[in-house]
Amino acid sequence: MTDNIKPQVVPRLLLTITKEEDQRKLEELFDSMNVPVCFQFRGKGTAPSEMMDIFGMRGTTRLLSGAVLPKSQVKTVFEMLYKQLHFRHKGGGIAITIPLNALQNHILQVLDEEERAWTEIEASKKEMPKGEEEQMGEKAEYTVIWVSVDGGYSDDVVDAARNAGAKGGTVMKGRRRNSKSVSRHFGIKVQEEQDFVMIVVPKERKTEIMTAIASVCGLGTEAHGVVLALPVEDVMGLTH
Amino acid sequence: MNEKLKEKTKESLSSVLPITMIVLVLSVTLVPLEISTLVLFLTGAFLLIMGMGLFQLGAEMAMTPLGQGVGGRLVKSSSIVLMAAVCFIMGAIITISEPDLQVLANQVSAIPNMVLILTVAVGVGIFMVIALLRIVFKVRLSLLLAILYILVFVLSCLTPSDFIAVAFDAGGVTTGPMTVPFIMALGVGLSAARSDKEGSNDSFGLIALCSVGPILMVLLLGIFYHPTEAVYTAVEIPELVTTQDVVREFAAEIPDYVREVLSSILPVIGVFLLFQLRGKIYRKRQVQRMAVGFIYTVLGLILFLTGVNVGFAPVGSLLGSGIADSSFKWALIPVGIIIGYYIVKAEPAVQVLNEQVEEITGGNVSFKMMNAALSAGVACAVALSMVRVLTGVSIYWIIIPGYTLAFILSRLVPPVFVGIAFDSGGVASGPMTSTFLLPLAMGACTAVGGNVVADAFGIVALVALAPLIAIQCMGVVSACKAKVVKQPIQAIEDLIVDLE
Numbered sequence: 118m119t120d121n122i123k124p125q126v127v128p129r130l131l132l133t134i135t136k137e138e139d140q141r142k143l144e145e146l147f148d149s150m151n152v153p154v155c156f157q158f159r160g161k162g163t164a165p166s167e168m169m170d171i172f173g174m175r176g177t178t179r180l181l182s183g184a185v186l187p188k189s190q191v192k193t194v195f196e197m198l199y200k201q202l203h204f205r206h207k208g209g210g211i212a213i214t215i216p217l218n219a220l221q222n223h224i225l226q227v228l229d230e231e232e233r234a235w236t237e238i239e240a241s242k243k244e245m246p247k248g249e250e251e252q253m254g255e256k257a258e259y260t261v262i263w264v265s266v267d268g269g270y271s272d273d274v275v276d277a278a279r280n281a282g283a284k285g286g287t288v289m290k291g292r293r294r295n296s297k298s299v300s301r302h303f304g305i306k307v308q309e310e311q312d313f314v315m316i317v318v319p320k321e322r323k324t325e326i327m328t329a330i331a332s333v334c335g336l337g338t339e340a341h342g343v344v345l346a347l348p349v350e351d352v353m354g355l356t357h
Numbered sequence: 358m359n360e361k362l363k364e365k366t367k368e369s370l371s372s373v374l375p376i377t378m379i380v381l382v383l384s385v386t387l388v389p390l391e392i393s394t395l396v397l398f399l400t401g402a403f404l405l406i407m408g409m410g411l412f413q414l415g416a417e418m419a420m421t422p423l424g425q426g427v428g429g430r431l432v433k434s435s436s437i438v439l440m441a442a443v444c445f446i447m448g449a450i451i452t453i454s455e456p457d458l459q460v461l462a463n464q465v466s467a468i469p470n471m472v473l474i475l476t477v478a479v480g481v482g483i484f485m486v487i488a489l490l491r492i493v494f495k496v497r498l499s500l501l502l503a504i505l506y507i508l509v510f511v512l513s514c515l516t517p518s519d520f521i522a523v524a525f526d527a528g529g530v531t532t533g534p535m536t537v538p539f540i541m542a543l544g545v546g547l548s549a550a551r552s553d554k555e556g557s558n559d560s561f562g563l564i565a566l567c568s569v570g571p572i573l574m575v576l577l578l579g580i581f582y583h584p585t586e587a588v589y590t591a592v593e594i595p596e597l598v599t600t601q602d603v604v605r606e607f608a609a610e611i612p613d614y615v616r617e618v619l620s621s622i623l624p625v626i627g628v629f630l631l632f633q634l635r636g637k638i639y640r641k642r643q644v645q646r647m648a649v650g651f652i653y654t655v656l657g658l659i660l661f662l663t664g665v666n667v668g669f670a671p672v673g674s675l676l677g678s679g680i681a682d683s684s685f686k687w688a689l690i691p692v693g694i695i696i697g698y699y700i701v702k703a704e705p706a707v708q709v710l711n712e713q714v715e716e717i718t719g720g721n722v723s724f725k726m727m728n729a730a731l732s733a734g735v736a737c738a739v740a741l742s743m744v745r746v747l748t749g750v751s752i753y754w755i756i757i758p759g760y761t762l763a764f765i766l767s768r769l770v771p772p773v774f775v776g777i778a779f780d781s782g783g784v785a786s787g788p789m790t791s792t793f794l795l796p797l798a799m800g801a802c803t804a805v806g807g808n809v810v811a812d813a814f815g816i817v818a819l820v821a822l823a824p825l826i827a828i829q830c831m832g833v834v835s836a837c838k839a840k841v842v843k844q845p846i847q848a849i850e851d852l853i854v855d856l857e
Contacts, residue, residue, distance in 0.1 A: 128856070140720070171642070171646050173653065176360060217856060221852065221854070269643060273640070276642075
């Protein structure tokens with residue numbers, strides 16, 4: 118048990134999807150804000166259309182970075198992302214924040230200290246001009262759909278989503294750990310490969326797109342797909 | 358413009374332009390070239406750029422997924438005998454259809470072509486099986502390679518000295534640009550299904566093993582057949598007057614390369630069809646994409662090989678003899694350094710390797726790092742080769758300490774680097790090396806008056822050796838960096854705060 122005061126900071130998970138070449142700039146940016154980058158992994162962007170996909174004109178490697186930061190810092194970080202990276206260009210990248218329900222105490226403490234230090238610095242700065250505020254932190258409501266399907270079915274997911282009106286997504290590879298299908302060969306544990314697709318869509322279209330995906334690659338199909346939606350608070354880079 | 362297209366074009370240009378610029382600069386300063394030769398070269402460079410981009414795109418779309426899929430499927434089969442048999446057949450067939458091997462067989466007159474080709478094919482097949490078993494039984498790659506290379510050196514003491522260079526060439530030849538992406542991806546697929554943390558380490562190393570196999574086989578053949586010398590034809594510069602002549606020159610060679618490339622891709626397509634029909638591992642969209650990818654690969658490689666063989670080879674030879682003839686003989690070394698630095702980027706299979714490495718290591722070993730290490734390594738290798746050409750130093754003085762150093766390093770670096778390093782050795786000595794660097798060395802050698810076979814051919818062996826050391830050095834550096842960051846585990850209580 119601890120007798121520390123419960124920190125007042127409200128944490129958010131910041132997820133940015135950027136081009137791979139932005140890795141260094143992103144790290145510098147996070148460093149300058151004392152935001153600890155929690156994880157980074159790679160995925161691939163999707164092609165704009167089916168024809169392009171067949172001809173190999175898919176998206177290039179995407180870098181997904183996740184960080185935990187206080188809600189009060191989100192606006193400033195978005196502003197910096199907008200200015201220093203390519204977020205204002207189409208396809209330059211997106212950033213979303215997801216609310217967290219619980220977190221380790223130690224991280225909360227660190228965030229709390231950061232927030233205190235940050236608010237002191239901010240108080241001594243001048244106010245941002247009103248016009249710029251409009252551009253970041255877009256007002257529309259979004260949600261992120263996360264689909265996990267058996268390996269090889271990511272194309273179907275993206276097609277279904279595109280037909281239902283989504284613009285595109287990011288595809289990642291991974292494995293399903295499932296005690297029943299883990300087979301043992303000569304001591305090698307073999308697991309089923311999984312494709313993960315992450316699509317950010319406007320809230321109104323969420324059910325429509327999820328239904329479209331589930332009907333093509335849901336649990337009742339060969340793809341054994343799991344489709345879920347995560348709450349998103351702030352977004353950037355989606356409206357152009 | 359589509360971002361993928363942009364990316365590929367940028368990659369292509371940045372790979373080929375530097376070497377083009379260097380040749381242009383040299384042609385204006387040290388080695389004046391006839392305009393016709395220059396036009397030949399520039400056309401070749403253009404074909405190279407287009408071919409490279411197409412090839413890499415195709416490799417990414419078709420070869421890599423195919424290799425990974427086949428590898429993943431193989432590991433899941435229940436019979437190890439079946440796995441071994443499939444690997445053996447694949448390795449053998451892919452080698453038999455490798456066009457460079459036929460070229461090599463023609464060059465060695467003392468050994469009947471069929472015998473040479475079959476022996477090498479069997480060698481590759483056996484070593485594919487060894488590579489598979491290594492992954493399954495978790496044998497350390499560095500240990501295996503050390504044993505094999507010691508065997509190589511022992512055997513090379515018994516073969517006629519003129520033949521040794523050919524043997525080492527055979528190693529570089531059998532892993533050609535078409536098969537390298539496939540074999541690499543196979544390794545990734547075989548080990549990707551393993552969930553333990555050694556899994557990704559073992560993704561690499563297949564190419565290294567498949568390169569050593571042929572060397573051993575050819576050395577054995579050399580001991581039995583006692584060939585005297587290998588025949589090498591010098592590169593001829595065609596007489597060209599008009600631009601139409603240039604086009605005709607290229608057009609005349611294209612059918613040859615079409616045949617070569619098609620014959621080397623047939624076994625890969627065969628493997629694809631076999632696995633798809635029996636196992637149905639791919640979905641319709643993937644099959645469509647892979648078909649297009651195969652077409653890209655074939656087209657790209659045809660363009661690339663035509664451009665390199667018709668445009669670059671004569672120029673390489675001219676440059677070499679030109680510099681060696683002039684009073685600036687020793688300029689060969691700095692020129693060699695610069696050319697070696699930039700040429701490795703133009704090797705088609707190198708970019709495929711870099712991409713695999715970056716993906717497997719999750720970005721820890723990036724494109725840039727690999728390119729830098731490879732460029733530095735090959736630059737040194739070319740410099741040393743030029744020294745050999747000019748002074749006639751025996752190749753053993755460089756190779757034996759070189760490989761010893763490589764094996765010492767392999768004990769010090771993280772295991773994944775060993776695989777990557779030894780694989781890049783086989784990859785770096787590709788078509789660019791044999792069609793540009795080799796004529797360069799040969800041209801310089803004939804001008805200086807040395808023994809072409811002994812002196813010039815070492816360049817391929819050295820280019821294959823350099824990445825081993827360079828990349829493992831990079832591994833040492835990155836291992837050191839990783840140590841600095843490690844922090845002591847603090848006594849923190851892990852309490853969870855509920856924010857709802």
